[in-house]
Amino acid sequence: MIQVSVDGASRSIEADQRPTHLFSDNKEVVVCRINGVLKDLWTDLQEGDVVESILINSPDGLFVLRHSTAHVMAQAVQEVFADTKLGIGPPIKDGFYYDFDPKTPFNPDDLTKIESVMRKIVKDGQRFRRRVVTEKEALAELSHEPYKCELIGIKGPAGEEASVEVGGAELSIYDNLGRDGNPVWADLCRGPHLPSTKHIPAFKLMRSAAAYWRGSEKNPMLQRIYGTAWPSQDELNAHLELLAEAEKRDHRRLGTELDLFSFPEEIGSGLAVFHPKGGIIRRAMEDYSRKRHEEEDYEFVYSPHLTKAALFEKSGHLDWYSEGMYPPMIMDEELHADGTIKKPGQQYYMKPMNCPFHNLIFQARQRSYRELPLRLFEFGTVYRYEKSGVLHGITRARGFTQDDAHIYCTKEQMADELDSLLTFVLNLLRDYGLNDFYLELSTKNPEKFVGEDSDWQEATETLRKAAVAQKLELVLDEGGAAFYGPKISVQAKDAIGRTWQMSTIQVDFQLPQRFELEYSAADGSRQRPVMIHRALFGSIERFFGVLTEHYSGAFPPWLAPVQAVGIPVAEAFADYLADVIKQMKKAGIRAELDASDDRMQKKVRNAQMQKVPFMVIAGEEDMAAGAVSFRYRNGEQKNGIPIAQAIAEIQKTVAERTQV
């Protein structure tokens, strides 16, 4: 008999009792902590051990569930495709993946096959048995698994991507034991695992894709299969529904359905055109942003989309950003008959950033400290040659417009400026309907930076203070800053909980130097200003896409392309309603009359699918009363509203930017 502590209670148990016996009455317990370390339920117990049960639906439990499911998948893959080599297979958010090197890449039918073999393995109830091995034994046993052998070679304290395979003090192999107790499959793994495969309640393979071995472009491509695993079928279903919901509100789909924008092939990938309805939304977004920037004392500037190379040589972009730029256009070059250059041409580039132009505006004349902070704002359209594989609708494009501003201020003004800027940013985002934020502070990368340590420290500290003052969660992105200065970014969560990086606020130590920016201080000396880059939407297109998904296309009235659509109950009331719509238009409401031959039910359906916030309906009763009826997008209705009151209600929601 030995004494152990089980979930806080001291117990004396037989020495051969294991946690799986102690918790046998609760099927939800799938793993445990022994003396604070996550362990299998089959682990031998020692005198004095402190054992805590871990439920399957806890973060640790889910981690183990998903990791074990990844193992089952690997086993199934090797059963179906015997020659497949194993990479790594960690748990991730909502699921897991496993990387394989198969003879031929997987196709969707293969996933179905693999999944059905997995179900068989789960039904089999194979036990996961841990076995500690030496490096030599592991290399011998896994000689046919080159990737695993490589991992054994790099086994270290915290090899991150390899941490579920190796890592920790010892190497271990997990055997899957069949019904007869004999091993049927084995994998190098640190563990821990579920007691047996039958503890996997619900899973599904999602997709196959490629991934570089150990995440580097230089390494070979492996085939990755993603899956998801949950403590119950209901939770799996809920997860699948969430994915379906995300797909329904995908801005690329809604962009077509609501006729907002498109990507004509003739223009090129990543280059969008906005249709009239998308144009209205975009203009409403820009107009409000412009108004708020005016109130915050920004000055509006414009700059061309093209520039000679000299500007980006001066800014340094051609040194460190040329890969992200479209290649130059060469103008006025003259050649000899043999093709050699007689007169070199002038190189012009599309601009990937606006800052150098704003610096030239700053420099256009002598600046005084009295002008600072000087805030130059531009809806600046930039072009970046993004790798084709990263393009994603309007949120990741090759041509886009930043709501870009550069603030030039004194060192002493920096703290106040950053503080008020952050408040401005967050309030503006809230005005657009986003309410759930956290902040990320990216600090110096000690390997790659320009500027003085003391400046970095001061700027980082100032950013941190500004962030803390917002009382939002602050995440540290250690070493994540660009080489020219620290930054804060605002991460916003949308209506279904996804996180988007929105605004960035970045201190720059490099450009003021490269451009030799100066102002005259009160004492007559020349001083270098501090430069702050900031974009609130990031890009208008991206923000447009995020809002589209956030609202699922049902924009609040102030952004909706059509705010009200008039639907007569029958043709006889069309004239009456036409007059009402006319009054609404006169009152500044984007209203239309549906005068088509469709029946009213069909018109309601059309307006519903176009997600129009106000359906203005009129029939006999309304006409007699000089009123209209509203139908809202949620199906609710309000009848007999006097015309003036109806107009006032719409105007109010628009003015207050509320959702209906």
Added chain:
RNA sequence: GCCUCUCUAGCUCAGUGGUAGAGCAGCGCACUUGUAAUGCGCAGGUCGUCAGUUCAAUCCUGACGGGGGGCUCCA
């Protein structure tokens, strides 16, 4: 950029080695009095582009282009 899947009418998608179909949208006509699809008819595609294989290609192969999912990167 890399891996993989994919491209048929404006949209969503069937389909076949012998040059094509549906629903919705569009157009026309008729119909239509209370909150998510009235009926009938018409029109619409050199099946992404270019090559190759074949007696014959939308279908098979290749290259290129567009799109999706990932990796890597990022506003």
